[in-house]
Amino acid sequence: MTTATVTTLEHAPAPSVRAALVDPPLVRGGLIAIALGFLASFLLLPLAAVFYEALAGGLGLYWASITDPMARSAIWLTLVVAGISVPVNAVFGIAAAWAIARFEFPGKSVLVTLIDLPFAVSPVISGLIFILLFGAQGFFGPWLAEHGIRIIFAIPGIVIATTFITFPFVARELIPLMQEQGAEEEEAAISLGASGWQMFRRVTLPKIRFGLLYGVVLLNARAMGEFGAVSVVSGHIRGQTNTLPLHVEILYNEYQGTAAFAVASLLALLALATLAAKHLLEWQIRRTNRP
Amino acid sequence: MAGSHNRVLPGLGLTLGFSILYLSLLVLIPLSGLFVKAASLSAEEFVAAIASPRALAAYRLSFGASLVAAGVNAVFGLVVAWVLTRYRFPGKGLIDALVDLPFALPTAVAGITLTMLLAKNGWVGQWLEPLGIQAAYTPLGVTIALTFIGLPFVVRTVQPVLEDLEAEAEEAAASLGAGRAQTFRRVLFPALWPALVTGAALAFARALGEYGSVVFISGNMPLQTEIVPLLIVTKLEQYDYAGATAIAAVMLVSSFVILLGINALQGLGRRRFAGAGSAP
Numbered sequence: 116m117t118t119a120t121v122t123t124l125e126h127a128p129a130p131s132v133r134a135a136l137v138d139p140p141l142v143r144g145g146l147i148a149i150a151l152g153f154l155a156s157f158l159l160l161p162l163a164a165v166f167y168e169a170l171a172g173g174l175g176l177y178w179a180s181i182t183d184p185m186a187r188s189a190i191w192l193t194l195v196v197a198g199i200s201v202p203v204n205a206v207f208g209i210a211a212a213w214a215i216a217r218f219e220f221p222g223k224s225v226l227v228t229l230i231d232l233p234f235a236v237s238p239v240i241s242g243l244i245f246i247l248l249f250g251a252q253g254f255f256g257p258w259l260a261e262h263g264i265r266i267i268f269a270i271p272g273i274v275i276a277t278t279f280i281t282f283p284f285v286a287r288e289l290i291p292l293m294q295e296q297g298a299e300e301e302e303a304a305i306s307l308g309a310s311g312w313q314m315f316r317r318v319t320l321p322k323i324r325f326g327l328l329y330g331v332v333l334l335n336a337r338a339m340g341e342f343g344a345v346s347v348v349s350g351h352i353r354g355q356t357n358t359l360p361l362h363v364e365i366l367y368n369e370y371q372g373t374a375a376f377a378v379a380s381l382l383a384l385l386a387l388a389t390l391a392a393k394h395l396l397e398w399q400i401r402r403t404n405r406p
Numbered sequence: 407m408a409g410s411h412n413r414v415l416p417g418l419g420l421t422l423g424f425s426i427l428y429l430s431l432l433v434l435i436p437l438s439g440l441f442v443k444a445a446s447l448s449a450e451e452f453v454a455a456i457a458s459p460r461a462l463a464a465y466r467l468s469f470g471a472s473l474v475a476a477g478v479n480a481v482f483g484l485v486v487a488w489v490l491t492r493y494r495f496p497g498k499g500l501i502d503a504l505v506d507l508p509f510a511l512p513t514a515v516a517g518i519t520l521t522m523l524l525a526k527n528g529w530v531g532q533w534l535e536p537l538g539i540q541a542a543y544t545p546l547g548v549t550i551a552l553t554f555i556g557l558p559f560v561v562r563t564v565q566p567v568l569e570d571l572e573a574e575a576e577e578a579a580a581s582l583g584a585g586r587a588q589t590f591r592r593v594l595f596p597a598l599w600p601a602l603v604t605g606a607a608l609a610f611a612r613a614l615g616e617y618g619s620v621v622f623i624s625g626n627m628p629l630q631t632e633i634v635p636l637l638i639v640t641k642l643e644q645y646d647y648a649g650a651t652a653i654a655a656v657m658l659v660s661s662f663v664i665l666l667g668i669n670a671l672q673g674l675g676r677r678r679f680a681g682a683g684s685a686p
Binding site for chain 1: 414415416417418420421422424425426428429432433434435436437439440443482485486488489490492493495499501503504505506507508509510511512513514515516518519520522523529530553554557586611614615616617618622634635636638639642647650651654657658661662664665669
């Protein structure tokens, strides 16, 4: 910043050149007004509305809505689903990033493209593919029925669909990060006699921890908030297969607006916490990776 | 560039093997299941499902509303990215962080909130009503929800390009006598457009598949406000798996084509950028 100022002072451009480099105040003010107006109406207004509606019936009703047994079971199921999807996809993300960022092998770019695939699939279709596999008329349906295993319209289906949807998050954060960091420290650890596991725990994990956490934060937000895919496979059985977003839908469709927004406000708080964590981690990653 | 030499580091077999196994089990096999199922339909069944008037109306709404939403986001996203990279004003950091809200906010929450705001007696709807504009339960409402969902894409693809843009090119244009508008048109825009189109295409692709935020606001009237993902869900609820699969296959192929286009565009953007950067 300082050097930039110094150079501009040293060769201060002629006034006409400056005019062509800097937006006129009117343009600047106008653009800021347009940007802020757009963001205020599309982001701030809905955010404010969630909390306003949630508290419209008073704190008592708010508390009753989020501690209702159905709400509690939805919170529990949401935590269970995220508790499985997040670690499984995090382990995959680390493994995939290690292979892709540290080694050359044929078909690598195809693998990178395939990892991103779930992001290109509509949530609804993500649910549908598992109904086609595990549903009553699906490929494995008869076999599952014979052995008394329920996947669709049960918790395993919700977990599988959520894991599919959130599959790429950690891998796509870690691959560029590890490529950028290079492998010198790991190579040093190995040549000094560390085992693979020691190298991973003492060298790799500390190097990638903020990037890993960043991916996990985004993955968790999506896992807890997923609606379309989960809605298709859940069967909406109250108290059993309802996650928080599905509970919001049920309350809303039953015209229990205040209760719906009360539960929705929990998810909105999760979103705000996610944004705050994301911002902090971005700052940390920039700081740590700066040579 | 890192790691072609890696005979030293351990774990390639384990990590690559696990990655490929997990990818196949969770993603590749289930996705190919959809195409196997679609291929098991007779040609007549397939065409009847994908070309019914109801399906055609749903494609029209989904593609049309997604396109308009992506266009709105291209224009406003460019302005937001410009303002966030070029100007300083109080609260900028907070606003920058808030841009990602549509990624973090569960779609069902966005859906009920936008519906509430735009309903006849809602905060926004009550002002639109006297103007004769109905947003909730119309294609306009669908477009607004899709605009919300796609908002971060253009901002986040254009922002880094604007940040990395060398000031020299602008200075050179200015010292050669170009005005501000001319500099933007001739110097900045050519460097920006691949990112701008990429961002808009990502927003478009996301909007095509979007379900949660739209299902509440659309009113779900067949032939009028029914988007494709909703039509798939409706078919599933009626146990019409064949019909749902056929339409899903069409949408999946469209998404893949868009994804390939985006990849090509990003390659183009990188080449341009690399070319500009390597010049001394």
